[in-house]
Amino acid sequence: xxxxxxVESEDPDSPFVFLDTNSxxxxxxxxxxxxxxxxxxxxxxxxxxxxxxxxxxxxxxxEIHLFDDDDFRLHxxxxxxxxxxxxxxxxxxDKVGYLxxxxxxxxxxxxxxxxxxxxxxxxxLEGFNFVFLCLDAGPEKKAVVEFLTSRGIPFVDTxxxxxxxxxxxxxxxxxxxxxxxxxxxxxxxxxxxxxxKDDYGTNIQIAELNALNAALAVxxxxxxxxxxxxxxxxxxxxxxxxxxxxxxxxTNP
Numbered sequence: 001x002x003x004x005x006x007v008e009s010e011d012p013d014s015p016f017v018f019l020d021t022n023s024x025x026x027x028x029x030x031x032x033x034x035x036x037x038x039x040x041x042x043x044x045x046x047x048x049x050x051x052x053x054x055x056x057x058x059x060x061x062x063e064i065h066l067f068d069d070d071d072f073r074l075h076x077x078x079x080x081x082x083x084x085x086x087x088x089x090x091x092x093x094d095k096v097g098y099l100x101x102x103x104x105x106x107x108x109x110x111x112x113x114x115x116x117x118x119x120x121x122x123x124x125l126e127g128f129n130f131v132f133l134c135l136d137a138g139p140e141k142k143a144v145v146e147f148l149t150s151r152g153i154p155f156v157d158t159x160x161x162x163x164x165x166x167x168x169x170x171x172x173x174x175x176x177x178x179x180x181x182x183x184x185x186x187x188x189x190x191x192x193x194x195x196x197k198d199d200y201g202t203n204i205q206i207a208e209l210n211a212l213n214a215a216l217a218v219x220x221x222x223x224x225x226x227x228x229x230x231x232x233x234x235x236x237x238x239x240x241x242x243x244x245x246x247x248x249x250x251t252n253p
Contacts, residue, residue, distance in 0.1 A: 015107055032227070035061050037061075038061040038063075038225070040131070041131045042134065043131060044134035045096065045099055046068075046076065047205045048134045048160065051210055051213070051215070052132045055215065055218045063109040063110075064107065064109055065124075066110065068095045068116070069116040071094050100112050118139075125151075125153065126151065128153055130153075130156075131153060131156075137192055157177075158175055159174040160173050162205070162241070164204070172240050173212050173241070174213070176236045178190075234251050237249075
C-alpha cells in the first residue's frame, strides 16, 4: 500500500482487476470485507445513478447490475462523474455501455442491462441483496417498488427536487430507505406519481447535488451492512440547500 506500484489481484474470487490497497493502507480490510459477496442493482444511470456506480464500483461487492435504456447524451456529461471525449459523445453510446467501459477497468462484476425496469421485467431484481433506485416517478417505478417490498429486498430511493427562485436555485435532496421491517413510510416519502405531479418532479439536476444524493444513498447502504455505525437508524434523509439542513427521519431502532 505504500509503494505506489500497481499490484495485480491474484485472487480469482476478487471482484477487482487490481488489489485494493486503499483498504489495507487504511487498515479497514476486515470492515470492507462485510461488502464481499453482495449482489447490487442500480436502476437508472442518470446523474445520481452514475455517481452511485462510481462509489459502489470501489467496494468488493460481487456483482453490480446496471439497468437503463437511455443513451448517454451531451447533457449527461455535465452531471455524471468523469469526462467523455468528443468522439465518445458523437458516437451516441447508451448509458450502460458507456459506463461499463469505464468501470469494468476496475471492477470485474459489472453486468449490463440496457433496458428500463417496469412491470414486465421487474422480476430480474429477484435475489439481489440491495437495490439503488434512481428513477423518475411514474408507473415503472411504482411497479419496481411494489416488487421489492413484496420480496423484502432492501432498497434506497433517491430524488432531487430543485427549482429557480429569485435567480437562485433552491431545493431538496432526498434518500429514502426501505427494508423488510420498515415499509410504512413508502406512501408519504417516496413519490410514485408522474414526475410532473409530485414534489420531486422538477428536472433541474446539478452534478454536486447528484453526487450528494448518491453519497447519502451509499452511506445508508453501508450502514445497513455494518460498514458504518448507525445510532439513528433513519430511513428518510433530506438535505435542504438554502438552509444547509440535513434531516434524519423515519427512525426505526
